[in-house]
Amino acid sequence: MNRTLSDSQVEHEAKRHEDARKSARQIDPVTVEHPNMTIADAYAIQKAWLALEVAEGADLRGHKIGLTSRAMQMSMNIDEPDFGYLLDYMFHESGCQLVASSYCDPKIEVELAFVIGDHLTGENVTADDVLRATEAVVPAIELIDARSYRRHPVTGATRSVRDTISDNAADAGVILGDVRV
Numbered sequence: 001m002n003r004t005l006s007d008s009q010v011e012h013e014a015k016r017h018e019d020a021r022k023s024a025r026q027i028d029p030v031t032v033e034h035p036n037m038t039i040a041d042a043y044a045i046q047k048a049w050l051a052l053e054v055a056e057g058a059d060l061r062g063h064k065i066g067l068t069s070r071a072m073q074m075s076m077n078i079d080e081p082d083f084g085y086l087l088d089y090m091f092h093e094s095g096c097q098l099v100a101s102s103y104c105d106p107k108i109e110v111e112l113a114f115v116i117g118d119h120l121t122g123e124n125v126t127a128d129d130v131l132r133a134t135e136a137v138v139p140a141i142e143l144i145d146a147r148s149y150r151r152h153p154v155t156g157a158t159r160s161v162r163d164t165i166s167d168n169a170a171d172a173g174v175i176l177g178d179v180r181v
Contacts, residue, residue, distance in 0.1 A: 002038060002040060003038060003040045003041050003044055004034070004036055004037055004038055004041055005034060005037055005041040005044065005045075009034070010041065010044045010045050010048050011048055013030050013034075013045045013048075013166060014045050014046075014048035014049035014051075014052055015052065017045070017049050017147050017148070017166065017167060017168070018049055018052050018053065020104060020147035020148070021104075021145075021147055021172075024101060024102055024103055024104050025104065026104045026105060026146065026147060026148060026149050027147060027148050027149075028148060028149065028152065029148040029149060029152065029157075029159040029160070029163035029166075030042070030045065030148065030162065030163055030166045031159070031160050031162055031163050032152065032155075032157075037162055038162070039078075039161070039162060039165065041162070041166075042161075042162040042163070042164075042165035042166045043165060045165075045166040046084065046085070046165055046166060046167075046168055046169075049166075049168060050085050050087075050168075053087055054087075058087040058088060058089060059087060059088040060085055060086075060087060061086050061087060061088050061090075061091060062085075062086035062116075063083055063084065063085055063086060064083060064084045064085070064086055064142065064169055064171045064174070065081050065082075065083050066081060066082050066083065066084070066164075066169045066170070066171075067080075067081045067082045067161070068081045076160075076161040076164070077160070077161065078161045082161065082164065082165050082169045083169055084165075084168040084169030084170070084171040085168060085171070086171065086173075086174060089173075090143075090171070090172065090173035090174060091173065091174060091176065092143075092173055092174070092175045092176075093175070093176075094175060094176065094177055094178050096175060098143070098173075103143070103145045103172060104145050104146055104147050105145060105146040105150065106143060106144070106145050106172065107143075107144045107145070108141050108142065108143055108144070109141070109142045109144060110139075110140075110141060110142075111139075111140045111141065111142045111174075112137055112138070112139065112140060113137065113138045113139075113140035113174060113176055114130065114134050114136075114137055115134065115135045115136045115137070115138060115180070116130070116133050116134060116135065117133060117134065117135030118132070118133035119133075120133050136180035136181060137180075137181050138176050138177045138178075138179060138180050138181070139176075139177035139179060140174050140175060140176050140177060141174070141175040141177075142171070142173075142174050143171075143172045143173035143174065143175065144170040144171065144172060145170060145171075145172035146159070146167065146170055147167050148163050148166070148167050
């Protein structure tokens, strides 16, 4: 899929998301300003946002996969999972206390986290490849956050999957459990 946003528009949207994260104040979804943006644009924004955070000293530690169930894909009008990144500051210890006001619209989801021991690369990674590379599976609580409004306060429009992907797949962190299997 082709991009419709210029590099400067992508950079601007990445910066808006980073500012929303830092201030814990929600912003308009990207599709309010760019209704015809593509999924490729959304991932470009996410990638630019990652670059901003890495430039400020964050370390990439993992990835999040979302929309893995067919029901959730249908609700978001997409036919494949989405993904986001996990940086070092996003990992929290079991038993930690988080401050809700540090986030825009925090929610939690119960998940399983795959701790990957061997590096996986390429476009043709299979489920079997992931299982072979898995060091352990641990219970996890995903901290999700909507830096852009889920429902716009003026128009009432709900954000699209393009907005969610731009928003790092709504990922804000993970609390890993202590049991490793």
